[in-house]
Amino acid sequence: MPTSGALAWRRFARHRMGLIGAAITIGFVAVAIFAPLIAPHPYDKTNLFKPTVPPGRLPEHPLGTDELGRDLLSRLIFGARVSLTVAAAVQVVVLMVGLLLGFAAGWLGGVVDFVIGRLLEVIGALPGLLFQMLIVLLLQRYTQDSVLVVVVAIAALAWPIYVRLVRAQVMTVKEREFVEAARSLGAGTAFIAVRHILPHLTGPLIVAITSAIGLTGFITAEATLSFFGYGINEPLPSWGKMIGDSVRFIQRFQHLALYPVLCLMLLILGVSFLGDALRDALDPTSERVGAQ
Amino acid sequence: MMRFLFSRLVGLTFVILSVSFLTFAIMYSVPGGPFDEVDMPLSPEAKANIRAKYGLDQPFYVQWARYMLNALQGDFGVSFTFPTRKVGDLMWSYWGTSLLLGGLSLAWSIPTGIAMGIVAALKRNTWLDGLISALALVTVTMPLIAWIFIGQIVFALQLRWLPYSGWRPLEDPRTLVMPVISFGLGTVGQLARFARAGMLEVLGQDYVRTARAKGLPFERVVTKHAMRNMLIPIVTLLSPIVANIFTGSALVEYGFVIPGIGRFFLDGVYGRDYPLLMAIVLIGTTALSLSYLITDVLYAMLDPRIRISH
Numbered sequence: 382m383p384t385s386g387a388l389a390w391r392r393f394a395r396h397r398m399g400l401i402g403a404a405i406t407i408g409f410v411a412v413a414i415f416a417p418l419i420a421p422h423p424y425d426k427t428n429l430f431k432p433t434v435p436p437g438r439l440p441e442h443p444l445g446t447d448e449l450g451r452d453l454l455s456r457l458i459f460g461a462r463v464s465l466t467v468a469a470a471v472q473v474v475v476l477m478v479g480l481l482l483g484f485a486a487g488w489l490g491g492v493v494d495f496v497i498g499r500l501l502e503v504i505g506a507l508p509g510l511l512f513q514m515l516i517v518l519l520l521q522r523y524t525q526d527s528v529l530v531v532v533v534a535i536a537a538l539a540w541p542i543y544v545r546l547v548r549a550q551v552m553t554v555k556e557r558e559f560v561e562a563a564r565s566l567g568a569g570t571a572f573i574a575v576r577h578i579l580p581h582l583t584g585p586l587i588v589a590i591t592s593a594i595g596l597t598g599f600i601t602a603e604a605t606l607s608f609f610g611y612g613i614n615e616p617l618p619s620w621g622k623m624i625g626d627s628v629r630f631i632q633r634f635q636h637l638a639l640y641p642v643l644c645l646m647l648l649i650l651g652v653s654f655l656g657d658a659l660r661d662a663l664d665p666t667s668e669r670v671g672a673q
Numbered sequence: 674m675m676r677f678l679f680s681r682l683v684g685l686t687f688v689i690l691s692v693s694f695l696t697f698a699i700m701y702s703v704p705g706g707p708f709d710e711v712d713m714p715l716s717p718e719a720k721a722n723i724r725a726k727y728g729l730d731q732p733f734y735v736q737w738a739r740y741m742l743n744a745l746q747g748d749f750g751v752s753f754t755f756p757t758r759k760v761g762d763l764m765w766s767y768w769g770t771s772l773l774l775g776g777l778s779l780a781w782s783i784p785t786g787i788a789m790g791i792v793a794a795l796k797r798n799t800w801l802d803g804l805i806s807a808l809a810l811v812t813v814t815m816p817l818i819a820w821i822f823i824g825q826i827v828f829a830l831q832l833r834w835l836p837y838s839g840w841r842p843l844e845d846p847r848t849l850v851m852p853v854i855s856f857g858l859g860t861v862g863q864l865a866r867f868a869r870a871g872m873l874e875v876l877g878q879d880y881v882r883t884a885r886a887k888g889l890p891f892e893r894v895v896t897k898h899a900m901r902n903m904l905i906p907i908v909t910l911l912s913p914i915v916a917n918i919f920t921g922s923a924l925v926e927y928g929f930v931i932p933g934i935g936r937f938f939l940d941g942v943y944g945r946d947y948p949l950l951m952a953i954v955l956i957g958t959t960a961l962s963l964s965y966l967i968t969d970v971l972y973a974m975l976d977p978r979i980r981i982s983h
Contacts, residue, residue: 398807502684503691508957510923511696511950514942518703593814601816605924608818609939624818632837635826642822646815653814654807 392662399658405651413462422452424459425616433634445636447623453636456618457644463619464648467531468599472590474536475543480582482540483547484574488555494548501541509538513602517611527614534611535602542594546585554581584663591656597649604645620645681969685962690741692958693951697737700947727751740948744955750948754940760952764934767921771933773842774852774925775918782857783864783914787907790868795895797873805865812862820855821928840931852929856922860914867910871903878902905976912964920957 393399412419421441428450436445436453444453486497516534524530554560555578563573589595604621606612613619620641627637715723724730728739743750749760786809793805828851829837839848875881876899884894921935930936934953941949 499687502688503695506688506692506958506961507695508920508954511938511942511954512699515696515699515703518942519699522704597814601814604816604818609923609927611942621818624822631825632830635830638822639826642819642826646819646823649814649816649819650811653810657806657810 389662393658396658396661398654399662402651402654402656402658405647406655409461409648409651410465412458413465416458416462420452420455420458422455424456424618425451427451433630433637435634436636436640444640445634447637448626448630453640456623457620457640460618460620460623460641460644461648463528463613463617464600464603464645467528467535467603467613468596470528470532471536471539471599471602472596474532475540476586476590478536478540479543479547483544484551484578486544487548487551488570488574497544497548501544504538504541507538510605512538513606514609514611517606525614527612527617531603531606531612534606535599539594539599539602543586543589546589547582550582550585551578554578587663588656588660591652591659593653595656597652597656600645600649600652678966678970681966685966688962689955689958693741693955694737696951696954697740697947698733700945700950701733701736703945740951744952749952749955752949753946754944754949760948763937763949764952764956767932767934767937770840770931771921771926771935772918774840774849774856774931774933775921777849777853778857779860779915779918781853782860783911785857786861786864787868787904789861789865790870791872791895791900791903793865793869794872794876802869806869809862809865809869812858813866815858817855817859817922817924818928820858821851821924824851824855825928838928838930840929840933848929852925852931855928856925863910863914864907867907868903871906872899875899875903905972908971908975909968912968913961916957916960916964919960920953 421443428446431439431442431446431450432448434442434446434450436443438445442452442454444457446452447456482497486494513534516537517530520530520533521527560573560577563577568576591597603612603619604624607619607621608625610622610625613622623641624638624645627634627641631638721730728736731739740750747761749764752758752760752763755763789805789809793802793809796802824835825837828835835850836845836848839845840852841848881894881898884898885891889897919934921933921938923935923939925931926933926936927939938950938953940946941953
């Protein structure tokens with residue numbers, strides 16, 4: 382009898398698109414981690430004698446240079462690092478807040494649940510883009526670290542959906558017999574939470590992380606904020622910012638916009654297909670694979 | 674029903690008030706303001722005068738309360754960036770554009786999405802289902818910036834089939850194509866996935882089996898029984914989508930240089946035009962909250978199995 386993990390892996394491996402997605406995602410993560418080793422040039426080294434070199438013209442700049450003569454390939458490579466760092470950091474923050482408040486609301490119920498519920502309603506009704514921009518403007522006063530600022534701005538509006546998810550799961554699991562059994566044997570709340578309820582949360586949470594409410598959503602949010610100039614600051618490269626900055630030159634130099642757009646699309650594609658396969662693999666009742 | 678409506682309206686008022694208060698508070702604490710003296714230096718007296726005129730010398734909760742009282746009477750104040758015009762009038766002149774863009778986008782994306790979902794469900798586990806599901810997945814997660822710039826580079830700059838930007842619905846309808854398509858793509862994916870799942874669920878129901886067993890042809894079962902029941906849950910998905918078009922799409926309007934509410938709002942953030950931003954926030958939140966309320970009522974009316982409880 383294979384374990385549930387082995388079964389899930391078998392279902393996952395049957396997904397061709399999922400494997401491709403996993404390969405793309407791992408590729409981007411590797412590029413992000415080893416960026417300083419792979420990039421042919423520093424991302425911030427300007428050369429005003431070689432601005433806007435088109436791709437293929439100079440062997441030392443295979444994808445050309447931007448308007449300040451910075452190597453485009455190197456900036457794309459470091460851009461992967463910025464994009465994934467922001468997305469991963471937002472994910473960690475949002476998960477922790479979601480687990481904490483979700484457990485509180487689902488486990489304690491009553492007044493706590495009511496207050497958290499109202500809070501979720503209000504945060505959920507806030508206009509997202511405007512608030513992200515305002516939070517960025519507000520935090521810029523206190524810190525120069527634009528990565529930190531962007532992470533806080535995105536996370537500040539993204540957590541409610543995780544609280545809802547955790548709360549719903551906690552409320553169903555806490556009524557189950559094994560929780561009652563554990564409690565009658567003298568188990569404390571913390572023990573039950575970690576040993577009995579947390580394992581029931583991993584499946585739904587992994588699905589959320591790889592879906593549009595998770596990493597792909599955060600990658601998109603960072604790119605959008607940076608595109609409008611409310612995100613990552615120079616000299617750090619961000620794909621969204623590279624696209625936004627290239628608008629002025631797009632009639633003559635399309636490579637400046639095209640390559641960051643393609644990077645963004647490829648990364649989103651990879652993570653999405655990976656997430657879709659994971660969802661099918663982790664949910665044994667899922668019909669697509671089960672029907673084969 | 675009346676008690677339900679009443680309690681929902683109380684909740685709705687609470688949400689709108691909280692959102693407006695939070696917006697006001699955070700705008701108040703953001704550095705920079707409309708009278709930063711970048712354009713011209715002001716004497717302290719003149720500055721105090723202007724601040725008094727716009728009520729900026731009051732504590733912020735007083736400013737908020739005053740603003741809300743005026744807004745309730747339809748007066749959203751005077752725009753900082755266009756000091757000669759009222760926010761309400763400005764909004765009206767930009768709104769038509771955003772509503773046209775949103776309306777046209779929904780007009781093609783809603784039927785397309787639902788149709789794709791139904792086809793995928795009926796052709797389940799075939800290559801067509803795989804293709805539609807993959808397309809739907811990609812349109813849900815792909816950032817709008819990517820669609821906008823790929824569209825502009827390929828169809829405007831390389832192939833020269835469509836104009837790069839602009840919005841002249843009557844003179845040059847080709848300017849509508851890319852904005853309307855890119856704005857609707859996300860909706861197509863969302864609806865296709867939802868419709869596919871809904872259709873599969875309905876097809877597994879007892880009444881569908883009964884209808885088949887009594888000899889109804891499959892097509893009639895789908896159109897008469899399955900489709901109707903599948904469309905009900907889609908109402909819940911549609912309401913936020915429809916509410917969204919009231920605030921326009923900042924990205925689409927910015928990318929294609931369209932004079933709509935979304936673009937107007939970006940200028941408002943840049944110019945710290947608080948009265949303008951407040952108006953957009955209030956309208957957007959109200960539209961969204963109301964749409965959820967309408968959904969719940971509609972849902973109960975469409976599906977007699979659902980009883981509203983409190």
